[in-house]
Amino acid sequence: RKEVEQDPRPFNVPEGATVAFNCTYSNSASQSFFWYRQDCRKEPKLLMSVYSSGNEDGRFTAQLNRASQYISLLIRDSKLSDSATYLCVVNNAGNNRKLIWGLGTSLAVNP
Amino acid sequence: GAGVSQSPSNKVTEKGKDVELRCDPISGHTALYWYRQRLGQGLEFLIYFQGNSAPDKSGLPSDRFSAERTGESVSTLTIQRTQQEDSAVYLCASSPMGDTQYFGPGTRLTVL
Numbered sequence: 001r002k003e004v005e006q007d008p009r010p011f012n013v014p015e016g017a018t019v020a021f022n023c024t025y026s027n028s029a030s031q032s033f034f035w036y037r038q039d040c041r042k043e044p045k046l047l048m049s050v051y052s053s054g055n056e057d058g059r060f061t062a063q064l065n066r067a068s069q070y071i072s073l074l075i076r077d078s079k080l081s082d083s084a085t086y087l088c089v090v091n092n093a094g095n096n097r098k099l100i101w102g103l104g105t106s107l108a109v110n111p
Numbered sequence: 112g113a114g115v116s117q118s119p120s121n122k123v124t125e126k127g128k129d130v131e132l133r134c135d136p137i138s139g140h141t142a143l144y145w146y147r148q149r150l151g152q153g154l155e156f157l158i159y160f161q162g163n164s165a166p167d168k169s170g171l172p173s174d175r176f177s178a179e180r181t182g183e184s185v186s187t188l189t190i191q192r193t194q195q196e197d198s199a200v201y202l203c204a205s206s207p208m209g210d211t212q213y214f215g216p217g218t219r220l221t222v223l
Contacts, residue, residue: 034211043202043214044154087154089212098167099144099212103153 001026003100004090010106013078021073021105023088032091033064035073037084038104044087047073078109113137115215117203123221124193132188132218136205143180144212145188146202147172154202160186193222 006023013019021035033050048055050062050071061074071090075082088102116135124130136143145157156170160180171177175193180186190197200219204212 032210036212043217044212045214046211049211098159098161099206101146101154101156 003027003092004088004102006088006102006105008103008105010108012108012110014110015078015080017078017109019075019078019082019107021075021086021088021107022070023072023090023102024068024070025088025090025100026069027090027093028066028069029093030090031093032099033062033071034089034099035062035071036087036089038087039084047086075107078107080109080111083107083109115203115205115213117201117215117218119218120216121219121221123223125223126195127192129189129191130193130220132190132201132203132220134186134188134203134205134215136184136186136203137213139183140205140207140213141183142206142212143186144204144206145178145186146204147199148202148217149199157188157201190220193220195222198222 003026011019035047036044037047038044048057048062050064054063059076063072085104085106087104089099092098092100118133141162143160147155158178159167175191178188198221200217202217204214206212
């Protein structure tokens with residue numbers, strides 16, 4: 001099982017749609033979780049950290065389910081500018097706390 | 112404040128030559144990562160420096176790849192005897208330990 005796994009199938013949605021990304025992780029002791037976005041030919045940038053209680057930032061909501069070892073990202077009322085690849089990141093909980101990346105899920109929002 | 116910087120931004124080299132890529136992390140960040148990203152692919156972990164601990168080199172694809180970091184400052188990634196399959200964007204990120212990573216803009220390496 002991969003340490004961090006995301007569904008590679010891309011999303012192709014119209015403007016205004018709601019999109020949900022999921023990510024599973026294998027290390028139950030992991031403590032830090034993040035969603036990044038990466039635009040084409042650009043470096044990844046932090047979208048939001050994911051807290052145990054869940055957190056919301058405008059149209060974006062992140063949630064953590066420790067029992068099932070997955071995190072989710074919900075984008076409401078999607079915009080053209082949301083088109084990007086969304087990457088899930090989890091720390092490995094070992095002594096060195098290395099961050100492990102999922103391969104990402106691509107989102108295309110169409111007019 | 113200044114973010115992570117990388118140089119050069121683009122590098123074109125001939126097969127068999129050595130290249131050196133540089134990363135200047137955010138001041139005070141103890142962790143530094145190198146990744147490789149081929150066109151249309153995900154991030155491929157190469158190496159991780161954390162403070163004075165021994166680096167995690169588990170992602171280096173061959174002994175042609177090496178990296179150094181001086182204390183908590185600059186890091187260089189060296190690729191010897193470059194091959195065409197080394198063509199990719201090489202990304203550097205720095206982080207307070209175990210926390211959010213901040214990426215540089217990357218070095219786009221093309222091996223002819």
